Amino acid sequence: MSTSRDWPLFEVFIRARGGLDHKHVGSVHAVDARMAMEHARDLYTRRQEGVSIWVVRSSEIIASDPSDADAFFEPARDKVYRHPTFYDIPDEVKTL
Amino acid sequence: MDSEALERRFQARIDADERIEPKDWMPDSYRRTLIRQMAQHAHSEIVGMLPEGNWITRAPTLKRKAILMAKVQDEGGHGAYLYGATETLGVTRDALIEELLAGAAKYSSIFNYPTPTWADIGAIGWLVDGAAIMNQIPLCRCSFGPYARAMVRICKEESFHQRQGYDIMLQLSRGTDAQRRMAQEALDRWWWPSLMMFGPPDADSKHSAQSMRWKIKRFSNDELRERFIEFTVPQAQYLGLTVPQGEIDWSEFRDVLDGHGPCNRERLAARRRAHEQGLWVRDAATAYASRQAARKMQAAS
Numbered sequence: 476m477s478t479s480r481d482w483p484l485f486e487v488f489i490r491a492r493g494g495l496d497h498k499h500v501g502s503v504h505a506v507d508a509r510m511a512m513e514h515a516r517d518l519y520t521r522r523q524e525g526v527s528i529w530v531v532r533s534s535e536i537i538a539s540d541p542s543d544a545d546a547f548f549e550p551a552r553d554k555v556y557r558h559p560t561f562y563d564i565p566d567e568v569k570t571l
Numbered sequence: 572m573d574s575e576a577l578e579r580r581f582q583a584r585i586d587a588d589e590r591i592e593p594k595d596w597m598p599d600s601y602r603r604t605l606i607r608q609m610a611q612h613a614h615s616e617i618v619g620m621l622p623e624g625n626w627i628t629r630a631p632t633l634k635r636k637a638i639l640m641a642k643v644q645d646e647g648g649h650g651a652y653l654y655g656a657t658e659t660l661g662v663t664r665d666a667l668i669e670e671l672l673a674g675a676a677k678y679s680s681i682f683n684y685p686t687p688t689w690a691d692i693g694a695i696g697w698l699v700d701g702a703a704i705m706n707q708i709p710l711c712r713c714s715f716g717p718y719a720r721a722m723v724r725i726c727k728e729e730s731f732h733q734r735q736g737y738d739i740m741l742q743l744s745r746g747t748d749a750q751r752r753m754a755q756e757a758l759d760r761w762w763w764p765s766l767m768m769f770g771p772p773d774a775d776s777k778h779s780a781q782s783m784r785w786k787i788k789r790f791s792n793d794e795l796r797e798r799f800i801e802f803t804v805p806q807a808q809y810l811g812l813t814v815p816q817g818e819i820d821w822s823e824f825r826d827v828l829d830g831h832g833p834c835n836r837e838r839l840a841a842r843r844r845a846h847e848q849g850l851w852v853r854d855a856a857t858a859y860a861s862r863q864a865a866r867k868m869q870a871a872s
Contacts, residue, residue, distance in 0.1 A: 481665060482857070484658070501721070502655045504664065506860035518648055521641075522728075541594045 485511035489525035593659035613653035614678035656717035683832030690757035696736015714786040769796040
């Protein structure tokens, strides 16, 4: 039996170019961080899609629970006054 | 919430063109359908490396060889994106690959045809990748987020595949009589199998209606097939080649699907061999990583 089963999963984030955020692009399996980095390069930047890569073990990511999303995001729902469009400003007032 | 209410809410989200993400509630049948389809798609990419990989050492020029290697590498990449997207549904890539190697999983029947001449590589890029693009573009808007995102990436890369194939056909069609004949024969070989890539006629397609309701599928098999013919015939005319006339032989399609195509056994054997021959590399990598980790622990204590 192979001992190479179940290599850990890493999530891959790529900065397309300077000035942009790293963005999730997918995942790779690898034995360690270095291999994850090399696999991510080979898999996700074959056409110069990035200038920087982050890899992180998928098991280290803490995610919010979608089934709990309604309650979890509820506090922001009734605070429309946080948006600029909430305020009626007379047309005569400019650059505001 | 009971399951009927959950299912109603799920369908309402789909109807509103929302995307479903891996941790969202979904009916088991939706999950199973996606795992089956996405795994088959991933397997097709991986097995699809074989007919073309076969020509890497015999490509006519260094330029063609470099292009073909890049294309075959892309196909491996597409398989990796798709296995990764399938894993978000709660299966492991190892289990999916095991199913493929055991002969228990399906992949696109097109890859069970042989590539006897260099022109076949041109015809594959032009027709097979062309048909794949036609199938895959609507999948970029499929209801399951990870599948749709993988398809966006794949479609961007497929365009190169199709154009390099047409470029090979173009060069052959402007060549000697023998080269033109070679191009025509490759078109003759790949035309019908390419049309079969869109799946059985709508009336016989058993998964279609539900997949349409779930927006996994957005156009019917026959619609996509017709569109492909419409696009491809003028391209053949430009090459001065003749598109075969007649009807699709669906019994051939079923035979190949059932494992009786010209290369079914050879393809699986090649996959198994590659998997076995790579075992020591995977084992060595695992051993190296665990030794490095142990060394790090020791240094820290």
